[in-house]
Structure formats: C-alpha cells, structure tokens
Amino acid sequence: MRVLAAMSGGVDSAVAAARAVDAGHDVVGVHMALNRAPGTLRTGSRGCCTIEDALDARRAADLLGIPFYVWDLSESFLEEVVEDFVAEYAAGRTPNPCVRCNERIKFAALLDKGIALGFDAVCTGHYARVLPGPHGAELHRAADAAKDQSYVLAVLDADQVAHAMFPLGDAPTKERVRAEAERRGLPVARKPDSHDICFIPDGDTRGFLAEKLGEEPGEVVDEDGAVLGTHTGTYGFTVGQRKGLGLTRPAADGRPRYVLSIEPVRRTVTVGPAERLAVGELRAVEAVWSAPEPVGPVEVHVQVRAHGEAVPAVAEVAGEEVLVALRAPLTGVAPGQTVAFYAGSRVLGSATISATTPA
Template sequence: MRVLAAMSGGVDSAVAAARAVDAGHDVVGVHMALNRAPGTLRTGSRGCCTIEDALDARRAADLLGIPFYVWDLSESFVQEVVEDFVAEYAAGRTPNPCVRCNERIKFAALLDKGVALGFDAVCTGHYARVLRGAGGAELHRAADAAKDQSYVLAVLDADQVAHAMFPLGDAPTKEQVRAEAERRGLPVARKPDSHDICFIPDGDTRGFLADKLGEEPGEVLDEDGAVLGTHTGTYGFTVGQRKGLGLTRPAPDGRPRYVLSIEPVRRTVTVGPAERLAVGELHAVEAVWSAPEPAGPVEVHVQVRAHGEAVPAVAEVVGGGTGEGTGEGVRVVLRTPLTGVAPGQTVAFYAGTRVLGSATISGTVPVAG
C-alpha cells in the first residue's frame, strides 16, 4: 500500500512510520505545520508543531530513507480547532481540542488530501488498533490500557477507520516503543511527550481565553441564587471545577463547593456540593458511527474523558437530536453515575474493546433532584 505517515517529530510517530516501512509499504512522511508562529521553540514537554519538531521529524524520515514533506495546515487548524475551542468556551461548553484535531485535521484534511494524491492509508503514532475482517475495518482499544487513545479517535467514521493505520496499537508499553526507537537509532527515542493543549504551551488556558474573549464580568451563585462572588468571564470555569472559584464566604456546612452549571448569556456560574455533580443520563448530538448505527437501545460502555473510566450504559439513537445542537442525537442512560460531566465533552461508545462511535454531550440529567 501507499502510506502517508503523519510525523509529528515525536517518538511514537517515528516508530509507527518505521513499522510501516518494515511491513513493506511505500511510505511517505509528512509533518503537519499547524503553528502560525513557525519559529516557536519547544519547552520540555510543552508545545508541539514547533520548528524543532519539524526538524526532528525530518531527521527520522532521513534515517528511515523515506521521502519527507511539510504541509502547511495552519489555516485549517486555526479555523477548525483553535476558533472552535474559543467559541465552545464562550458558549459555556468544555471542548476537547485533541478530539477536534483528530477529526478535522489528521483524519479529514490530511486524509482527504492523501487519498486525493493516491495514498491508501494514513499512518499515525496513536495507541489504538484497527482490526480488519469480513465485516470491514473495526476501531479497537490499544493493547496498552495506560496509553490507549481510542477515545480521541472515536470521532472517526467507518470510511476514515478503513483508511487508518496505527502500528503501535499492539505495543505492550510505551517504554518498549522508546527502547525500539533506540535500537533503530532514532534521535527522538527519549524526547518528552507533549502535554497540555498544544496551542497553549504555557498551560494558562484561562489567560489564553481572556486574551481572545476579553473580560465578561458576572456573578458566582449558589443553587438558591444567592451571590457568593464575582468573576471576569464564564470561560474560566468548567463543570466539576473546585479551585479558583473566587467565593467570598464558605458553605454553611463547611464543605467544598464545585461548579454545577455555567450560563454564558446571563454570565453566571452556579456552584454547589459534590453530590450534585453526579449525573445519571446524558443527552448528546452530532453522533458519528464507525460501527453500524444501533437500531434501538443497546448496552454499551461509555467514556467521557480521554483517560476516564468507561461505565456501563444504555444508548439509543433519537431522531431530531437531543438538547441543544444539530445532527443526530443519542440518549444515554448510565448504569453507573458519572461526575463532573460538562456539555461540549465527547462521549465515546464501546462494545468490549471496539469503538462504536461518539457524540457531543449537549446536556445532562443529575441523579439528585
């Protein structure tokens, strides 16, 4: 097969490309330039898509003896990921930019361009597995549960999964991948993993949003509507948050309080006790299925965070969407309540290790009240 290997400049994508070469594929490496400031330098594990990352990717491609190109996808990245991130927070939701990047850049923009150029698959360093059989390609969890990245790939549809290649899916541990990189002589073998949001390398999400949105002062309320404090923007909060609430007085019972809901139009943040965070039902919109769409209620496990616990639930596709948003809706009744679930998060659906699909959470129903 002709394979387009996405090479970020990290150890995972370098080893994934090497394994694709070993498998006998015709591999071409490509580094996606997503940063509008190409001279940006990397600081330890913070930041990505820097000039150093591009150089590291080129060195790895040279060592593997494969052609290498840099594709400028920065405009698409800004529109589809960064601006979406800002708009979601402005609307009181909590997005996952890594999910959006995989959906709209790596497996939309990159894959579409690769297929148009005659490539059969896109290879990345994600820890997930694609199993191919008579029923087609299936997306599954990685062998290493600690590194499993199937959650951020749950937004892929069936055609995208069919054109995806994840050579690290069967790797027992990340340390073994690093050891393999050292044996191959790849200079990125001990390069630190990237953490935090790549386009906010200093980790100050609230400061980043404040710079984009400006100050929008409002009030922090309890569940009865009493004013407990003020804030400079609802975008500085997310459901389940405990610290940095700016409260002027403690709760009558002395217990901690958490963000329960965010109303960006009224510019209010409502806080309350921990037990009010538990939800028993999710409403989600814009469903995407890599497996056949369920025809009725189906027993699944659902996951709402990249490394969160998967809990049993019953999911049912409902016409016309549920809650706010557009597109096909899904109603999810949780067998085990989840806490701190925010609109805007992705809910991924699993049957065993297989990813069935995903949707964007538009609303929740608390267990209490």
C-alpha cells in the same frame, strides 16, 4: 500500500513510520505545520508544532530513508480547532481540541489530501488498533490500557477507520516503544511527550481565552442564587472545577464547592456540593459511527474523558440525538464533551454531549 505517515516530531510517530516501512509499505513522511508562527523550541514537555519538532521529524524520516514533506495546514487548524475551541468555551461548553484535531485535521484534511494524491492509508503514532471484522475494519482500544487513545479517535467514521493505520496499537508499553526507538537510532527516543493543549504551550487556558474573548464579568452563585463571588468570564470555568472559583465565603457545612453549571448569557457560574455533580443521563448530538448505527436501545460502555473510566449504559438513537442512560453515575460531565461508545474493546462511535440530567 502507499502510506502517508504523519510525523509530529515525537517518538511515537517516528516508530510508527518505521514499523510501516518494515511492513513493506511505500511510506512518505509528512509533518503538519499547524501554527502560523511556530516557536523555535518547545517549552519543556508542553506544546508541539515548533520548528524543533519539524526538524526532529525530518531527521527521523532521513534515518528511515523515506521522502519527507511539510504541509501547511495552519489555516484549517485555526478555523477548525482553535476558533472552535474559543467559540465552545464562549458558549459555556467544554470542548476537547485533540478530538477536533483528529476529526477535522488528521483524518479529514490530511486523509482527504492523501487519498487525492493516491495514498491508501494514513499512519499515525496513536495507541489504538484497527482490526478486521465481519463487516470491514473496526477501531479497537490499544493493547496498553494506560496509553489507549481510542477515545480521541472515536470521531472517525467507518471510511476513515478503513484508511487508518496505527502500528503502535499492539505495543505493550510506551517504554518498549522508546527502547525500540533507541535500537533504531532515532534521535527522538527520549524526547518528552507533549501535554495539555498544543496551541497553549504555557498551559494557561484561562489567560488564552481572556486574550481572545476579553473580560466578561459576572457572578458566582449557589443553587439558591445567593451571590458568593465574582468572575471575569464564564469561559474560565468548567463543570466539576473546584479550584480558582473566587468565592468570598465558605459553605455553611465547610465542605468544598464545585462548578455545577455555566450560563454564559447571564454570565453566572453556579457552584454546589460534590454530590450534585453526579449525572445519570446524557443527551448527545452530532453522532459519528464507525460501526453500524445502533437500532433501538443497546447496551454499551461510555467514556467522557480521554483517560476516564468507561461505565455501562444504555444508548438509543432518537432522531438527531443519542439518549444515554447510565448504569453507574458519572461526575463532572459538561456539555461540549465527547462521549465515546464501546462494545468491549471496539469503538462504536461518538457524539457531543448537549445536556445532562442529575443522577
């Protein structure tokens, strides 16, 4: 097969490309330039898309003996990921930019361009597996549960899964991948992993949003509407947050308070006790299915965070929505988050949470 290997400049994508070469595929490496003004160096283990990363990807491709290109996808990334991230927070929701990037850049813009150029598949360093099933390719969790990234890939549809290749899906541990990189002589073998949000390399999400949205002062209130403090923008909060609430007086019982809800129109942030975070039902929209769309109520497991616990639930498609009744409550679930649906290790699909109901 002709394979387009997405090479970020990290160890995972380099080893994935190497394994695709070993498998006998005709591999071409491509580095996605996602930042209009990339920094020269990474900040510790934060961020990506720097000039250093592009050079590391080129060195790995040269060592593997494969052609290498840099594709400028910065305009698409700005519109589809960064601007979406800002708009979602402005609306009081909590997005996952890695999910958006996989959905709209790596497996939409990149795959579409690759298919148009005659490639058969896109290869990445994600920890997930594509396995044959009775009705075609299936997306499954990785062998290493600690590194499993199937959640951020749950936005892929069936056609995208069929054109995806994840050579690290069967890797037992990340350390084994690093050891393999060392054996291959790849210079990125001990390069630190990137963390947090790649376009906010200093990790200051609140500061980034404040720069984009400006100050929008409002009140922090309890469930009875009593004012407990003030804030400079609802975008600085997420459901389940405990620290940085700016409260002027403690709870009567002395227990910590958490963000329960966010109202960007009224500019209020409501806080309360931890037990009020428990959620028993979800409503979700914009569903994407890599498996056949469920008909009627079906037993599934759902996951609402990249490394969160998967809990049993009953999901049912109702028009444009997916209704989810949780068998066990989840805490700190926010509108805007992605809910991924699983049957065993298989990813069935995903949707965007639009509303929650307390347990």
